[in-house]
Amino acid sequence: MxxxxxxxxxxxxxxxxxxxxxxxxxxxxxxxxxxxxxxxxxxxxxxxxxxxxxxxxxxxxxKFGPFAERMLFTAPGLEQASRLAVAAQHAGRFRAAGLGSVADLGCGIGGDSMAFSALDLRVTAVERDEATAAVASYNLAPWVRTTVELGDATAFDVERAEGLWLDPARREGARRLSSPDDFSPSLDAALALAAQRPTGIKLAPGMDRALLPEGLEAQWVSDGGEVVELVLWSGALARDGIGRAALVLGAEGSAELTAAQDSADAPAGDLGEYLYEPDGAVIRARLIGDLARRLGGRMLDETIAWITADRLESTPFARAFRVLERWPLDAKRIGRELKQRGIGTVEIKKRGVDIDPAAFRKQLKPQGEGSATLVLTRVAGERAALLVERCD
Structure with a gap:
């Protein structure tokens, strides 16, 4: 704008x-x-x-539900803004840490600052782009304890706030920035601030893990089944003994899987009656092994982030399927089996096999009124097709 x-x-x-x-x-x-x-x-x-x-x-x-009808936006600001439910989690972390004031450095359109303000935190929202700062001022006008300033996040006097929140800009126009050195502020600059005050740094969930520093809590967040962010927490905002966390938000509330570090994978084993597809946040946080042990299961294959087990366990951290049939990964054979069962609509999931699901579906030539889910994968190293049904 x-x-x-x-x-x-x-x-x-x-x-x-x-x-x-x-x-x-x-x-x-x-x-x-x-x-x-x-x-x-x-x-x-x-x-x-x-x-x-x-x-x-x-x-x-x-992202904002009915609140959107009373807000103003810029296109890049809306693209990067936290979803309202996720922003509420950020704000809750600051309140739980006992921090009364927060500087939102690079506030964008003010989505996170709205959540901080709603919990009656004193908020200083800083934005370097004049038009975006004006939009944030409009959105944050209802909260008298919140102010918006035009300025550079890296020049902010951290003594003015008890905690910091940073959501570095990762786009330049329509171009997505791949190097953390090009973020605004850069990842190094954000980490330097995090060393001075309790800080949350929001990053893309696919961030190169090799760039994640030691000593900070890394929390991956999924909302409605979609992994939406990675947050690095420092100081009083980081929890003791937790280095990796997978927070899952859904219609029934929130659940979190945590560990001190990446968990060791569970051994691969025989295909059981049930198959579990871990939530993306669990996979990103590398807590699949912990989840497998919690479910009394084992890895489907040493290189695939799916779990198999002999009994069904309810969990918010994975989607469960009951295994109906196992076939060799052969399109003609699978097509005959589906035809015999009158299955004309096929959802195809693939894990660990180089197959184009759309092209493979054409080879199957499914016919009939029934529907089914087909998982194309490897089981203990062997290529297989699994006919499954959802358990939820």
Whole structure:
């Protein structure tokens, strides 16, 4: 968002118009809306600014729920913003540590600062981009103990806050930055701040583990089955004896698997009656072995992050399947078996085999009214196809 669009947006006329727009059901509605607004005599710049926010608000509902209808956004800011449920976890960590004030350094559109503010923490939100800082000021206006400052995160006086939160920018325009040295602030700069104050540093979940420093708690978070972030915690925000954590958020609440370090894998063994697909946060945190032992199971294969067991155990850390059949990984054989069972719709999961599921499905030529899940994988080194059914 450039400054001219921002000036157009932050006028009583534009904001009032934005609040009056009806919900959109898709692209045709947006086209009709543009036509209507222009017929009503609104200037093109105002229409463009309002329509941009209108579209971003629709997209933001997935992260912010109904709060999105009262927020402003930039496209990059929305892309990187924490989901509301996840931001609440961040804020809860600061409150549990007894920290009364937090500096959100590189606050973006203010999503995490909203969560901090909602728990009555005193928040200083710092953003170096002028337009983004203005958007954050709008979003954080309801909280009198929260202020937004225009400035560089690395120049912030850490003496002004009891704890720090950093979400380094990992994009430059449309380009995703792959090197931590190019983040804003860089990973090294963020870690230097973390050495001075209790700090949380939000990173992409696929961050190269070789770059993770010793002595900080690394927590991978999944929300609704999707791994959304890795957070490094320092000082009072890090928990004693925990170096690796997998936090799983879902409709039924939250659950966490923790350990002092990466867990040793469980031995591989025979295929049991049940198959478990660990949550991505468990896999990223390398706590698969601990989960396997908790389930009384074993690894499906030494190189595959799936677990097999002889009994069914309820767990928030994995999706369970009952194994119905095991076949050689041969398309013709599998196709005949599916045809005999009247299975015409096939969900294919692959683990540890170089197969294109879409191409493989065409080879199967499934026919019938039934549906099934097929896992293409290796069992103790042997390629296999497993016909399974979900247990949840």
């Amino acid at each position: 450039d400054t001219s669009e921002l000036r157009e947006l932050l006028t009583p006329e534009a904001l009032g118009l934005l609040e009056q727009l009806p919900p959109s059901e898709g692209a045709p509605d947006a086209v009709r809306l543009v036509s209507r607004l222009r017929k009503e005599g609104h200037p093109p710049a105002r229409v463009a600014a309002v329509l941009t926010q209108y579209r971003l608000r629709r997209k933001a509902v997935a």
